[in-house]
Amino acid sequence: MKRRSIFWIVVPLVLLFLGLLGRSTLIKAKQQQRTAEGYQVFAKILKDRREAPELSLKLLGGGPADLREFRGRVVMLNFRTTW
Numbered sequence: 789m790k791r792r793s794i795f796w797i798v799v800p801l802v803l804l805f806l807g808l809l810g811r812s813t814l815i816k817a818k819q820q821q822r823t824a825e826g827y828q829v830f831a832k833i834l835k836d837r838r839e840a841p842e843l844s845l846k847l848l849g850g851g852p853a854d855l856r857e858f859r860g861r862v863v864m865l866n867f868r869t870t871w
Contacts, residue, residue, distance in 0.1 A: 840863070843855040855863070 840855055845853045845855075847853050
């Protein structure tokens with residue numbers, strides 16, 4: 789009788805462990821796939837790059853900013869607004 793009760797405790801625990809292990813492996817595989825896809829998209833963006841148009845802006849501090857000053861360098865523009 790004691791063996792049977794141990795069996796009914798151990799078997800579900802082993803099945804639970806195997807299920808969690810399989811789920812963890814699946815999640816890691818999906819993350820690796822997403823990372824690889826992200827690198828491919830980033831590489832395509834770098835390959836298809838174009839020069840930006842002429843652009844002059846006013847800085848928050850009040851001074852001017854001309855995009856020509858950054859020619860030959862990678863520039864990220866972040867436009868924000870509040871309503």
